Amino acid sequence: MNIKECKRCGTCCSKGGPSFHFEDKGIIDDGHIPAKHLYTIRKGEPVRDNISGRVIYAPSDIIKIRGQGNSWTCFYYNEDEKKCGIYEYRPLECRILKCWDTREIEGIYGKSLLSRKDLFSKVEGLWELLIDYDERCSYSEITDLIRETGSRKRRRLPGKAAELIEYDNTIRELVVKKGNLDSDLLDFLFGRPLSVTLKTLIQI
Ligand code: SF4
Incomplete structure (x- = not known):
């Protein structure tokens, strides 16, 4: 199958919420995504790299959207309606991710990550x-x-x-x-x- 557009299958949203980049700072500052829906992976913490699948040590803070309960599914993903609950304000990674062509997201992966220092x-x-x-x-x-x-x-x-x-x-x-x-x-x-x-x- 030759996929060239988003079919809203929800696979990407089920694999875990996005990491925030500096460009996303306004979404948090303006309260579109409340801080209580976020968590931080601290520098040096072991974390699974979504692209390589290997466990790596976080090179810096990685701020992410929480999962739903014990699952990795993004807090804002509505499984029944196959919808993002904050579509208008979804972070950069969600906006550029195309599962049929990952070059664009790979280009920003791990770059200009938002940190707690930027916020606090x-x-x-x-x-x-x-x-x-x-x-x-x-x-x-x-x-x-x-x-x-x-x-x-x-x-x-x-x-x-x-x-x-x-x-x-x-x-x-x-x-x-x-x-x-x-x-x-x-x-x-x-x-x-x-x-x-x-x-x-x-x-x-
Ligand atoms: S913010 Fe929206 S688009 Fe991004 S992973 Fe969560 S539900 Fe999916």
Whole structure:
């Protein structure tokens, strides 16, 4: 079959939401996509590359639209109507993706990715907190730790990782309770919890 136009099969929307590029900043700034529908893959976090299918380490922040429940299907995809719930404001990757010719999307893949710094560096207090968190819970250091201790072979996390998971859980609880932060924003501001991502890290 020679496909030359979108048949609205929904396959691309079911494989996961798009990554945001700098060009998409206005969609978030103007509230067309609320922050609570986003999550961040932090620098160094293991992630499956949609094009090669291999697991790679995120080169920088990758901000994405959440999935639906436990599935990767984009939060805004309406399965029954085969429709995008934010079609007018869909991000760049969704606008240029043509499943029958992926050259255009491959051309921007991993380039000018939007980061939390682009969005929050001027928010006093919050930005300093995020920098401190990223330093303490740096994926490159955790990966080195797992490598050095041979934890991957034993499929068990080293003791220091357990301390980091506890720190991560505590800081999330604190910003929700004392900072009155909506808990739905945690995965966007701090990335996914270490208790989830570190399990993946020892399995790859
Ligand atoms: S934003 Fe819309 S077009 Fe893009 S993946 Fe989600 S449902 Fe599909």
